[in-house]
Amino acid sequence: MKIKLLFIGKENLEDLQVASQDYISKINNYNSFEVEAIPYLKNTKSLSAELQKKQEGILFLKKITPHDIVVLLDERGKEYSSVQFSQFIQQRLNSGCKNVLFLIGGAYGFSEELYQRANISISMSKMTFPHKLARLLFMEQLYRAFSILKGEPYHHE
Numbered sequence: 001m002k003i004k005l006l007f008i009g010k011e012n013l014e015d016l017q018v019a020s021q022d023y024i025s026k027i028n029n030y031n032s033f034e035v036e037a038i039p040y041l042k043n044t045k046s047l048s049a050e051l052q053k054k055q056e057g058i059l060f061l062k063k064i065t066p067h068d069i070v071v072l073l074d075e076r077g078k079e080y081s082s083v084q085f086s087q088f089i090q091q092r093l094n095s096g097c098k099n100v101l102f103l104i105g106g107a108y109g110f111s112e113e114l115y116q117r118a119n120i121s122i123s124m125s126k127m128t129f130p131h132k133l134a135r136l137l138f139m140e141q142l143y144r145a146f147s148i149l150k151g152e153p154y155h156h157e
Helices: 014-028 049-062 081-093 113-118 131-149
Strands: 002-008 032-038 069-078 099-105 121-122
Touching: 002 049, 002 131, 014 032, 014 131, 032 049, 032 131, 049 113, 069 113, 081 131, 099 131
Parallel strands: 002 032, 002 099, 069 099, 069 121
Antiparallel strands: none
């Protein structure tokens, strides 16, 4: 199974690059994982929030195939503990699906078309995080999920 994190934003932010690359490397020891940025829209000051979400949604949908499992990382999604998230990952591994895409939307969230296409929405917290920090937190939780599944001592409970 391939796991990909797709997000709206800049891929190589200097302040997170070392930590991000570290987690990408660690996750790839367990499972195929990649990160892809969809560049910010240009000239958004003239766009309403709904139009901006719609245009970003079109960009996301171009990256999604009909067979992909799509997981929106969304504040209104289902909340999981780290152990529950590891079980979610295990279920995807057991299902035989080829690709799981985790999406982090732009400043206004996701378009209605993406909500309709998604298989599930997951909330990382009730708190709001900057998008660059959300990416790093997601990668840490994905790494933690695989370490839990392998019975490694990274996670203490």
